[in-house]
Amino acid sequence: MAPSIPTLQPKQQSLNSHPPLQPNISITAITPATLPAYRRLITLLLPIRYPDKFYKDSVANPISSSLALCAVWNDAPPRKRKIETFDGSLCSAPTASEPTVIAGIQCRIESLPTPPTDSSPASTRSTLYIQTLATLSPYRSLGIATALLDAIVATALRHYSSSSGNVVEIYAHVWEANEDALEWYIKRGFRVEHAVIQGYYRKLRPSGARVVRRSLGVADWLRFGGIQDEMDSVGNGDTGEKGALESKDLMANG
Ligand SMILES: CC(C)(COP(=O)(O)OP(=O)(O)OC[C@H]1O[C@@H](n2cnc3c(N)ncnc32)[C@H](O)[C@@H]1OP(=O)(O)O)[C@@H](O)C(=O)NCCC(=O)NCCS
Numbered sequence: 001m002a003p004s005i006p007t008l009q010p011k012q013q014s015l016n017s018h019p020p021l022q023p024n025i026s027i028t029a030i031t032p033a034t035l036p037a038y039r040r041l042i043t044l045l046l047p048i049r050y051p052d053k054f055y056k057d058s059v060a061n062p063i064s065s066s067l068a069l070c071a072v073w074n075d076a077p078p079r080k081r082k083i084e085t086f087d088g089s090l091c092s093a094p095t096a097s098e099p100t101v102i103a104g105i106q107c108r109i110e111s112l113p114t115p116p117t118d119s120s121p122a123s124t125r126s127t128l129y130i131q132t133l134a135t136l137s138p139y140r141s142l143g144i145a146t147a148l149l150d151a152i153v154a155t156a157l158r159h160y161s162s163s164s165g166n167v168v169e170i171y172a173h174v175w176e177a178n179e180d181a182l183e184w185y186i187k188r189g190f191r192v193e194h195a196v197i198q199g200y201y202r203k204l205r206p207s208g209a210r211v212v213r214r215s216l217g218v219a220d221w222l223r224f225g226g227i228q229d230e231m232d233s234v235g236n237g238d239t240g241e242k243g244a245l246e247s248k249d250l251m252a253n254g
Contacts, residue, residue, distance in 0.1 A: 021143050024074045027151050029065065030058045030104070037101035038070050045134035047175060047201050054131075058106055066159060067128075068106040069151055071135070071144045072099035103135035105148040109160050109167065124165030128156045128216070130172035149188065153216065154224035171213040173197070176206055185212040 030038050039055050057064035112125040130152075135144050156167045174181045176196050186192060190212040200209035 018143050018146070021147055025102070025142070025144060025147075026072050026074060026099070027069055027147055028072060030068050030070050032059055034070055034072065034099075034101050035059050038104045041101055041104055041136060042106075042132050042134060045136070046132055047204050048132075050131075054106075064106070064108065066155060067108060067152060069104065069148055070101050071103035071139075071148060073102045073139065074099050102139040103144045103148060104132060105130065105145070105152055106132040107152050107156070107170075109156065112168065125168045126160065126165060128153070128160075128167050128170040130170065133172070145184070146188065150224070153220060157216065157221060157224055167216055169213060169215050171211055173200060173209040174212055175201055175204060176208040176210050177204075182210060182212065185214075188214070190214040 028034075035055060035058065038058070042050070058068040059065055108129050108131060110127050110129050112127050114125065130149075133145055133148065135142075153170065156170075161167050170190075172185065172190075174185065174192075182192055191214065193211040193213060196208035196210060198208045201207050
């Protein structure tokens with residue numbers, strides 16, 4: 001059954017209307033260590049099957065990896081455990097805790113045709129295409145997908161916009177019956193295009209996709225300009241600790 005879309009008009013949401021993410025959630029580049037869990041999550045939650053190369057690129061390809069992020073859930077700060085020292089006294093040592101991948105996003109940059117009215121031949125326009133965006137169900141409604149989307153938009157504006165060209169819009173395909181996702185995008189300023197792309201999801205019934213699209217403009221530059229330094233450490237594929245971007249920092253600066 002076709003979803004009833006409440007409105008096709010974008011409604012911009014203020015980033016500051018939500019509390020920061022929980023402190024044990026981190027937004028970070030995908031690494032060889034988190035890649036298998038990211039792949040499982042996407043395979044589980046999205047009806048599109050991506051080839052091995054897609055996932056390899058999310059870590060190894062400099063451009064693809066700069067536009068791929070995951071959210072990890074770090075256990076509560078490790079409880080101190082007592083260890084016995086050489087002289088028989090007791091002292092505390094931290095216990096290790098494994099991060100769990102709970103959400104992911106991956107995008108690509110696509111060139112847009114230059115409009116005939118554009119007098120500057122060197123100017124290029126591009127669009128940011130959301131290939132994957134998903135959060136494991138127990139971790140939904142915590143603001144994680146919003147934080148991932150914001151981080152990717154910030155990276156795109158920072159790294160793929162310049163004097164010679166700009167990333168001017170962002171779009172995604174959504175299964176026509178996925179009302180929750182369509183509403184989620186609408187609440188973040190996306191318009192749902194009227195046309196349904198029939199047969200887009202071969203394994204699903206109905207099989208159609210709707211395109212959700214939003215322009216990127218001055219408001220986005222103002223909103224994300226303050227987190228450029230932090231995004232550098234994620235956007236360049238840094239896989240060390242510095243690459244982990246605490247979500248609370250993102251939200252506070254956005
Ligand atoms: C659509 C989907 C990605 C949303 O993920 P999510 O992590 O739950 O999304 P968010 O938490 O950012 O937003 C959901 C709600 O959390 C609430 N929220 C709670 N705390 C928040 C915070 N700190 N910041 C922002 N939002 C917060 C928001 O109010 C939001 O509700 P709203 O949409 O009514 O405004 C998720 O439902 C999903 O994975 N679905 C299956 C896969 C899919 O359909 N993907 C999209 C197609 S590509």
